Amino acid sequence: MNKKRLSLRARIIINMVLLVLVASVLIAAVTIYQYREEAKDYHKERLERKEKAIRQSIDFVIRETTYPKTTDKIPLIFKDEIFDIDAIHNLQINLYDLNGRLLKSSKRTILRDSTEAFLDPIILKTLANTVDHRYVVKNKEAGQTFQSSYTYITDEKFKTLAILNLPYLENDDFLNKELKEFLMRLAYAYLVLIFVAIVFAYFISKFITKSLRTISDKMNETRLEKRNKKIQIESTSEEIEALVNAYNSMIDELEASAVVLATNEREQAWREMAKQVAHEIKNPLTPMRLTVQSFQRKFDPQDENIHQKVNEYSNTLIEQIDTMSSIASAFSNFAKMPAQKSENLNVVNIVKLALDIFNEHYIEFYPETEEIIAKFDRTQLIRVVTNLVKNGIQAIPEDFENPKIKVSVVNEGDNVSIIIEDNGSGIAEDTKAKIFEPKFTTKSSGMGLGLAMVKNIVETYNGSITFTSQLEKGTTFKVTFPKE
CATH class of the missing domain: 1.10.287 (Helix Hairpins)
Known part of the structure; x- marks a missing residue:
């Protein structure tokens, strides 16, 4: 079934x-x-x-007793008394000497299969080594559970005379x-x-x-091209009523927007796609330009690490070129952005790689640990970091005396967070609500798609992006996404 x-x-x-x-x-x-x-x-x-x-x-x-209080006199001391004690307490009593030999038992007929004439040496050793000189053995016999306790018997001067054994049946x-x-x-x-x-x-x-x-x-009958009827249900629960109200509200909105949607949907979609692709292609160009300038300025043929540096610069350029190539290829397939991939990445290394393309000396990197593994798309993560750092650079005035951008990667349980702090101009209160909207920008150039794109990438991986800002003091962006 x-x-x-x-x-x-x-x-x-x-x-x-x-x-x-x-x-x-x-x-x-x-x-x-x-x-x-x-x-x-x-x-x-x-x-x-x-x-x-x-x-x-x-x-x-x-x-x-009038007998000498010694171990060898125990059978005489308890000649008849042991049976009286057995009768009073209804429990068999066995007395052994300190070497484990049976001295006296309240069981008149001693059977070998029930009462051993000598104690196991393990019992003697354990009894002597315990703090309270008491040892209890538990075993099963013929489907019944027995306990046997072993303790020392002493005289008034606490001299050990014998070992007391009490076999007890658990009924x-x-x-x-x-x-x-x-x-x-x-x-x-x-x-x-x-x-x-x-x-x-x-x-x-x-x-x-x-x-x-x-x-x-009613939902199965709903069609965009015709007038749909609302649901009328009486005497229902609060949850069902909320569902019905949501459906009826949706019908009202559907009818109000159907005509506008039909005429503007295709044109608007292509317009936004073109702007988004233009912005995505422009993003890798800036890191490429910065990388080439850095290479040109720092190139020294005599440097012993010149081959390693050339490889690093080459890898950075190839990575950005691959990004542009993937954007172009995806756009040719009905203007799609690069497919989102989930791969296990060391977030610390990827962020450091993204920061290496910037030449600004005031960019500082503070990872909490050397390795924080999370699932993310490598290219998309670099794009997120470079966009936020570039925004921080652009937010700092050119004549600022002490510019500073701090990038941190921290471990937060099942999540990892990337924090970008700058001490630039800050964000005005009236623009904070629009900061992630497409096409919104406070700069003289650019199309305002950078932060909207970052927000879209982060939310694709079930993450979030938040910020705090004060005018003339700076802005802090925090990107958080799950490790798995």
């Missing part, structure tokens, strides 16, 4: 039932876990209580019965709840899909 082909009503019912089933399974799992933890704590505390009480009885016997019959009864009651409750969920989901889905079907039918 393909869930994508299911109707909305079926999906609502199935999801409601699944929600109840998942909740029931989770509650049952938590309940079983809780019961097991309680049983574990109960047996642990019960063994500790019995051990404490038995030790008190043993200490009393040792205090009152969970009562807790298991109680758990089984609770799970049965929970199952009955959730069966009723599933039935209620199905009925509830049926009526809710019927109410929702009725309105949605009406809206869907």
Whole structure:
């Protein structure tokens, strides 16, 4: 069964039932876990209580005995008393000497498969090395779980006389019965709840899909070339009403703009495309011109790094030429801009490469780290940086005494940000709202497409561009986009 082909009503019912089933399974799992933890704590505390009480009885016997209080006299000291203590506390008692040999047991018949005559050396070693000289061993035998605690018995002067062993059987019959009864009651409750969920989901889905079907039918009938009717639905939810109002508003706007759109759409599209392409071709020319001037000014045949510098200048020119070539090729295919590509880039290196084409000495670069990897188009990222830096250069007056442009690349969790700060003339308040609009410019030359293009590129990669500015103090642009 393909869930994508299911109707909305079926999906609502199935999801409601699944929600109840998942909740029931989770509650049952938590309940079983809780019961097991309680049983574990109960047996642990019960063994500790019995051990404490038995030790008190043993200490009393040792205090009152007339026999010498030595290890070899333990069988005589507890000749009959060990059975009395067993009868009082209903727990088998085994006494071993310090070498692990059985001295006395309250079990009258000692079977080899149940009571060992000698303790395991590991038990003796562990008991001696523990801080409180207490060791508990847990094992399973014949489907039942046993705990055996081992502690030292001492006299009044805290001299160790023997090792006390208490075998304890964990009987969970009562807790298991109680758990089984609770799970049965929970199952009955959730069966009723599933039935209620199905009925509830049926009526809710019927109410929702009725309105949605009406809206869907009207939308399918909508045509640009004819007059469309508005949707009229009564007694619906707030969300459906908002959807209907949005559709009716769209119909009004559609009718108002249909005639204008038909006459101006093609002409305007080609006009804007021509301006955009002209601006895109002009962008690489400025870096190319700056690169050639820099090469001409700094060329020194005697420089030992002349070949490396020639390669860097050549790579920069080739990259910009490739950009122009891609623009021209794309424009020939119905005037499209270069296709957006997503490739893993070291943003720090790309920004540094974009800054290398500028000759201004006051441009400073501050990367947070040497490597910040993100997915972006290499050519588009260079275009973003060069446009913003060029705007910063143009915003600084020529006679300014201390010009400065600071470019930073910072890591912000799942995002990377490029910050370009200048101390130029700033942006006036009345022009801030229009700064990213196409064809808007405050310069005497240019078509005003640079920032609009930057905004379009950044938003294509689910990023954002913001700025802050103060007159005569400067402007800061911040470009942020996700790494993935």
